[in-house]
Amino acid sequence: MSLGDDWPDLLTVREVAKILRVSALTIKRWGKRGKLPAIRINSRGDRRYKKEAVMWLLGLQQKGQ
Numbered sequence: 545m546s547l548g549d550d551w552p553d554l555l556t557v558r559e560v561a562k563i564l565r566v567s568a569l570t571i572k573r574w575g576k577r578g579k580l581p582a583i584r585i586n587s588r589g590d591r592r593y594k595k596e597a598v599m600w601l602l603g604l605q606q607k608g609q
Contacts, residue, residue: 547599547602547604548595548598548599548604551563551595551598552595553594553595554583554592554593554594554595555592555593555594555595555598556590556591556592556593557571557572557591557593560580560593560598563598563602564598564601564602571591571593572591575591575593579601580593580597580598580601581593581594581597
């Protein structure tokens with residue numbers, strides 16, 4: 545089993561922050577800058593992040609896979 549196999553396909557701000565060991569505010573800032581694109585869900589506009597994008601930031605996956 546490799547890193548990320550047990551992660552859900554869409555991660556919350558808090559989950560991504562914990563994985564990357566940064567604050568939730570940093571994750572939101574990266575989303576605004578395009579470094580980590582967010583998917584907005586529900587009427588509140590909660591952010592979710594694709595597992596593949598997080599793995600790419602960690603250097604575990606080629607961009608575009």
